[in-house]
Amino acid sequence: MATFQIEGGHKLKGEINPQGAKNEALQILCAVLLTPETVQIDNIPDIRDVNKLIQILENLGVKVKKLGKGSYTFTADNLDLNYLESDLFKQEGSSLRGSIMIVGPLLARFGKGYIPRPGGDKIGRRRLDTHFEGFIKLGADFRYNKEEHFYGVDAPNGLTGTYMLLDQASVTGTANIVMAAVLAKGKTTIYNAACEPYLQQLCRMLNSMGAKIEGVGSNLLVIEGVESLGGCTHRVLPDMIEIGSWIGLAAMTRSEITIKNVSWENLGLIPETFRKLGITLDRVGDDIHIPEQDGYEIQSYIDGSILTVSDAPWPGFTPDLLSIVLVVCTQAKGSVLIHQKMFESRLFFVDKLIDMGAKIILCDPHRATVIGHNFESDLKATTMVSPDIRAGISLLIAALSATGTSTIQNIEQIDRGYENIDERLRAIGARIERIA
Structure with a gap:
């Protein structure tokens, strides 16, 4: 069983091309x-x-x-x-x-x-x-x-x-x-x-x-x-889930990243959902540019109540990105309720984020409340196991933003959905190694 060893806490910079969907x-x-x-x-x-x-x-x-x-x-x-x-x-x-x-x-x-x-x-x-x-x-x-x-x-x-x-x-x-x-x-x-x-x-x-x-x-x-x-x-279209993953990565590591040729017209609510989390992203032709930013603040509803991010059939927000959103919110300013409606086991990976120091309350199998650190307290490195594709990439993003060196086991799960991810991350400055 292969593992990733990740030295976190480093800013990334560069361009990344999304794989096919x-x-x-x-x-x-x-x-x-x-x-x-x-x-x-x-x-x-x-x-x-x-x-x-x-x-x-x-x-x-x-x-x-x-x-x-x-x-x-x-x-x-x-x-x-x-x-x-x-x-x-x-x-x-x-x-x-x-x-x-x-x-x-x-x-x-x-x-x-x-x-x-x-x-x-x-x-x-x-x-x-x-x-x-x-x-x-x-x-x-x-x-x-x-x-x-x-x-x-x-x-x-x-x-x-x-x-x-x-x-x-x-x-x-x-x-x-x-x-x-x-x-x-x-x-x-x-x-x-x-x-x-x-x-x-x-x-x-x-x-x-x-x-x-x-x-x-x-x-x-x-x-x-x-x-x-x-x-x-x-x-085949570019993969919207991978595009959302790179947006989350840029925000969590406070990095400047350009995602190339994203097919904007097929992204639906993805850009706007990340903007509601306070993340700045700009459309440049058919690319997404995320500038380096010191922090991001979660919006509230107009009546002042806590923002809820939930999944829904298209054109609603895709369930495959809720794990990414949850991780991103651990370092946001403010709080958010994540409501995973479609699958009852997809939020169970939050115990690993809690071990890293995240403030998350798992309300039930479908809902979690995240209280953001606002980068005042870094996540801490740990050893963890990837339970599925989307939780795996979320844990990888958390590890890249954390202080210290983390290990992620069962990375075959990540390889099921992300092409040569360690090589592509190293190309923009990530310190990640694959260990057989």
Whole structure:
């Protein structure tokens, strides 16, 4: 198990380029299964979760060719569907939550799709009901092997379009159902659909392949099924979660950092949320410039009550950045209530921040009150374990701002979502080493 050793308390300076969006890449890669023609995808991040999915596609028979950094072609013209029932797939699929999204494309094109219960972050209950209820409404038969935790859907006579109201605006659930519906007979209407930029990107890619999807960017999607899809070239957006992470890093280390080519129009509430925490950030073309600042003061509501930062489906604030916001607030002037609505285990990492000297009251599994130090008292270095991707990067940011040398174990969790993070941080002055 590898670790990071971080000497904190140093200011950083320079430019950083965000990687391609992890959450988009996982959807887009699954979509290559919808066509026998070649699909080229650019700006794919080189991270553990994405590389695992590419390996699964290769084992399934997809011809994968790397053209250069982050650029690949995929051709799914001769798949080995027997792999889906192999022990190897049960092992590989269960280690990656994003693998669930291969089911929709396989069901649409081949009339069957299987998946072991997928893994991923241990951040609370993450139901798959939305995915399979959508497939059932499209005409698939569902089965579940409780002994092996193995899911299957079959539609030997094909799928048929229908109207459905999703029980929750699940991003991966919507993506899976959309990929199944594009080859279904007739019209499918999906209400309460997720509309995150990642989902919009998937829909645009599918339309470029010949799909007929209307309402992209809204929570009402109308899909007219087509007989087949062709190839295309697609570029993945910059990762908004990583962009938010760098904003938090700049604030906590009181550093001047420029984040390049961020795709401002796809950041939603992220810049404004950090501004409410008192952080100065400027738009320079398509870049974000965070100047060096001695401190930042959390705004109150107009009636003087404490600010609440909470997550919500898009265009609300993304839950993946609440851990970053929480860490940033430990050195702010003022107090804030963090309300993590979607996952009941995502705030449990705060005990590690409390060990570092942060003033945090964990009210319940979903809410934490943070009383900022205003940089009058530094966080103290410690040894900690990364429990998941987002908590891991938050602890890393805390360590970079702390006094002394910290150790973070289980950094494989961070590597699942952040590309070569130690090298990129060293390039802007961070003192961080990877120890095998």
